[in-house]
Amino acid sequence: MPAALYSPHLEEVQIAQEAAWGDAAAPTIGMAGITSCRMTPNVNTSQIVDKRASTMPAYIASVNNLSGEVDMSGIVTYTQVQYLLNAMFALDAATPFTYIAALAPAAPVTNNILYGQSGLCYAMSGAVMDKLTFHGDTNGPLTFDAHWFGKVPVALARVALTPPAVIAALGGQTKLYIDPIATAHGTTELTLTAFSFDFEMTNSRAPVWHLGTLNPDNYKHGKWGGSLRLVVEMTAATKAYLTAILAATVEPVGYNIRLMAAGGGTTNLTMDFSGHLLEAPIMFTDQDGVTTAELTFSPAYSSQAAMLSCYKFSNVAS
């Protein structure tokens, strides 16, 4: 009996950065550090239950519309994180790769995402990223979860690409800074404080269908959203923040928060967030016997001169 033809161990992820939305450019980038990928075709079909003097379930069926989704997770690397940021914000081709959430929508890089293995690959073109989350903790590399929507996946031959050698961004390299929303990011470092973070960004982009097409033939932009959740040790500085937050009577306190991973050489990933603490902090939690607080911030515009946005990123690849 022949061996099974396909094996999940042979799967890989390759992407193209499309020059125009949905141009289905052949992949040119072999992605390293991807730990999970799920490609979901959305094939919206229906049977028409018409009246034809019969007890048969249906006689007519139709394909109504098509689309696709990709959910991808992996580790954050200084070498390739710009491909995710290009898709979330807009193309930057030169280090220091720099991004902001634009007040008026700037066109993101759209992708053709290929997933599979030799002889069994599918690709979703016109992939528009609408959600990107970075996680960090004290136990290894920073990780990401990303979501794209696009056209329905189609079979595509894999390209002979080798993922490059990458440098992972680690929790052990990541620093936390918290400042009032009117003060520049990165002014006040809180050492010996942060245990973990979840930095979630959404942009409310969505596919658009017009008459004359089954696949989406355009996409639309929406408002930026998301949250930043910090798990921090209860220190004197944390207590001061908590007290200020709880003492607010007119509007919630706004903060400029920076998470910065500084790797070897010149590698450096800076994640800047501006937001309000809308949800009440969860007090007196504990992590392995240390009293902590969980703070969840909602993004907001910061008029601080170096920010002028709710999200700003910089990545120095090498």
Add this chain to the structure above:
Amino acid sequence: MAEKDEGQLLTEERERAYRERIAELKGQAKPDAPKPPPKPKVKEKNG
């Protein structure tokens, strides 16, 4: 060449605004340009 429609012009304007802001931020991220080395002092010879 066909005239650009309103949508194209608006898109280009937004792209330009975004690019200008990114260029500004990249400028801020770069370290100050190194100062030129001081000119060597030349001793004037007497006589």
